[in-house]
Amino acid sequence: MHSLIQAVLQATFVSKCVLILLLFMSVASWAYMCGKWLSLRQARRRVDEGLKAFFMSEDLSKALPVIAADEISPLYTITERAITEYNRLAKTGDIDRLIDANMHRTLRFAVSEEMEKLKSSLGLLATTGNTAPFIGLFGTVWGIMHSFSAIAEMKSVSLATVAPGIAEALVATAVGLFVAIPAVFGFNTFKTILYQIESACNNFSGQLLNRMQHESPQYTNGFLFE
Numbered sequence: 001m002h003s004l005i006q007a008v009l010q011a012t013f014v015s016k017c018v019l020i021l022l023l024f025m026s027v028a029s030w031a032y033m034c035g036k037w038l039s040l041r042q043a044r045r046r047v048d049e050g051l052k053a054f055f056m057s058e059d060l061s062k063a064l065p066v067i068a069a070d071e072i073s074p075l076y077t078i079t080e081r082a083i084t085e086y087n088r089l090a091k092t093g094d095i096d097r098l099i100d101a102n103m104h105r106t107l108r109f110a111v112s113e114e115m116e117k118l119k120s121s122l123g124l125l126a127t128t129g130n131t132a133p134f135i136g137l138f139g140t141v142w143g144i145m146h147s148f149s150a151i152a153e154m155k156s157v158s159l160a161t162v163a164p165g166i167a168e169a170l171v172a173t174a175v176g177l178f179v180a181i182p183a184v185f186g187f188n189t190f191k192t193i194l195y196q197i198e199s200a201c202n203n204f205s206g207q208l209l210n211r212m213q214h215e216s217p218q219y220t221n222g223f224l225f226e
Contacts, residue, residue, distance in 0.1 A: 029186070033183075050070065054208075055207070064083070074114040078110040082205070082209070085102065110205070128179060129180050132177075136175055
């Protein structure tokens with residue numbers, strides 16, 4: 001540990017800048033991953049609870065108030081868009097269009113909108129995972145160049161001559177990988193969770209449309225969602 005700190009302290013200005021940049025990227029990615037994990041975990045829990053309540057309700061008159069009670073849930077916006085579109089069609093007397101692509105588009109756009117919100121800033125992890133190894137590689141190349149410069153100046157190839165530059169290079173490589181690996185792992189983990197949430201939302205939208213079609217004769221004046 002002492003030798004590692006010593007290698008960092010003896011590094012050139014450029015290498016120190018590389019290490020500081022990598023440290024900043026690491027802190028930013030870890031802070032983002034903690035926040036994103038909590039938000040996705042909450043979203044997944046709300047979606048699961050909404051789906052459970054929806055399927056347990058006998059009809060929409062009992063299911064819709066449960067969904068409407070949780071405005072933070074992704075299911076809230078999806079349901080609101082669907083109800084708004086249905087009520088618009090009900091006012092025009094064009095209820096039969098409910099089975100057409102109009103409602104399908106509305107639900108698809110609503111799901112897409114909610115997923116975009118959940119995916120926000122996910123590119124930060126992708127950028128960190130893709131660029132951190134190359135930034136570390138730049139530090140590695142710079143350290144090796146520093147070693148060759150020392151050899152040229154001292155006209156010696158002893159270990160004492162090349163050791164600082166080599167240590168500097170290896171530290172940059174290790175730090176680059178240390179930053180990139182968790183970011184890639186977090187990105188893939190979040191993509192999996194987002195896929196599960198999206199599948200649940202699509203399942204919900206399909207079931208919601210089916211129940212609206214089935215129960216529409218009872219709600220010729222539109223559904224209440226409040």
